[in-house]
Amino acid sequence: xxxxxxxxxxxxxxxxxxxxxxxxxxxxxxxxxxxxxxxxxxxxxxxxxxxxxxxxxxxxxxxxxxxxxxxxxxxxxxxxxx
Amino acid sequence: xxxxxxxxxxxxxxxxxxxxxxxxxxxxxxxxxxxxxxxxxxxxxxxxxxxxxxxxxxxxxxxxxxxxxxxxxxxxxxxxxxxxxxxxxxxxxxxxxxxxxxxxxxxxxxxxxxxxxxxxxxxxxxxxxxxxxxxxxxx
Numbered sequence: 001x002x003x004x005x006x007x008x009x010x011x012x013x014x015x016x017x018x019x020x021x022x023x024x025x026x027x028x029x030x031x032x033x034x035x036x037x038x039x040x041x042x043x044x045x046x047x048x049x050x051x052x053x054x055x056x057x058x059x060x061x062x063x064x065x066x067x068x069x070x071x072x073x074x075x076x077x078x079x080x081x082x
Numbered sequence: 083x084x085x086x087x088x089x090x091x092x093x094x095x096x097x098x099x100x101x102x103x104x105x106x107x108x109x110x111x112x113x114x115x116x117x118x119x120x121x122x123x124x125x126x127x128x129x130x131x132x133x134x135x136x137x138x139x140x141x142x143x144x145x146x147x148x149x150x151x152x153x154x155x156x157x158x159x160x161x162x163x164x165x166x167x168x169x170x171x172x173x174x175x176x177x178x179x180x181x182x183x184x185x186x187x188x189x190x191x192x193x194x195x196x197x198x199x200x201x202x203x204x205x206x207x208x209x210x211x212x213x214x215x216x217x218x219x220x221x
Contacts, residue, residue, distance in 0.1 A: 008134055009202035010213040054200070057137040074134060074200075080214035081131065081138075081160055081201030082115050082172050082192060 001026055001067050005033065006074035011051065015041055024073075027064040028055065033073055052076040084146035084156040088135045088201075090163050093170040098157050102177040107155065109181035111188040115172040117165050124216040125208040131162045131171065134200035141199045149187045154178040158191060160201055 003024050012018045022036040030053035038045055052059050054074040085101060095114055102110050117129055138160070146156040155177040165171060174192045178184040195201075205212045 006134070008200065009132060009204070013213075054134070054137055057134075057140055059198075074137065076134065076200050077202065078214060079196070079198065079200055080203040081133070081199055082196035 003028075003067075003070065003073055005037065006072070008074070009077045010047055011044060011075055011077050014044055014047060026067055028067065028070055028073070029062065029064055030060050033075065037075060047077060048075070050078050084143070084150050085159075086139060086142035086146050086157070087159045088133050088138050088142075089159050089161050093159055093161060093173050095170060095173055098159060098173050098175060101157055102155055102175045104155060104177060106179065107177040107184075108179055109184040110175065110177045111181070111184040112173065112175040113188050113192045114170050114174075115192070117167050117169050117171060119167050121216045126167070126205055127208060128167070128206045129165045129171070130204040130206075131160070131165065132202050132204070133160070133162050135162075138200050142195070145191055145194055145199075149176065149191060152183070152187070154183065154187055156187075156191065158195065160195070160199070162201070 002021055004019050005022050006019050022040060024036040025032045033053045034048050038048055054076055055065055055070055056072055099112060119126055142158045149156050157175040160172045174188055176184045176188040203214060205215055
């Protein structure tokens with residue numbers, strides 16, 4: 001299924017956009033989101049390895065989500081606030 | 083009552099400090115992160131901070147609520163936008179009954195903000211531009 005995925009920081013800069021539409025395998029997990037970006041933008045592989053995934057503004061790892069449970073997906077590069 | 087924010091304007095640290103004061107607290111610890119010029123032999127000239135603002139506010143709120151449940155008052159405000167040397171990037175303030183807990187919780191909060199809140203630094207150094215600082219993972 002097609003989903004909009006938010007991108008930030010180095011990842012947004014690499015792709016030149018702050019949001020992309022990706023075909024993501026369901027059920028949705030952190031791994032399927034990352035695989036979807038890598039399939040469409042292979043140049044992001046190195047950065048993507050260090051990224052976390054947020055679904056509905058919460059970090060996720062092994063959890064599975066049905067499409068209708070997902071309202072927002074984001075890829076989170078290593079944070080550097082403070 | 084906690085106050086957390088992602089701020090596009092310069093931080094008014096005196097006003098934030100004033101918000102922490104209350105009769106039940108006898109110790110207020112504040113941490114203010116500022117833009118540093120030198121990191122070893124790397125010279126920084128300025129920074130850009132960006133955030134996933136909605137999620138960052140949620141994460142900051144979770145942290146503030148966690149510490150306030152122990153009986154403190156918490157303020158966390160992080161800047162976004164372009165910052166010059168010495169500009170304030172982050173304010174973390176904890177008001178508690180006694181100094182020991184105020185120091186401990188303030189350190190816990192800034193350490194956790196740096197690890198898990200979706201905020202990013204783009205550092206303009208004299209040799210190159212870096213995402214994160216010289217001591218962070220480089221690509």
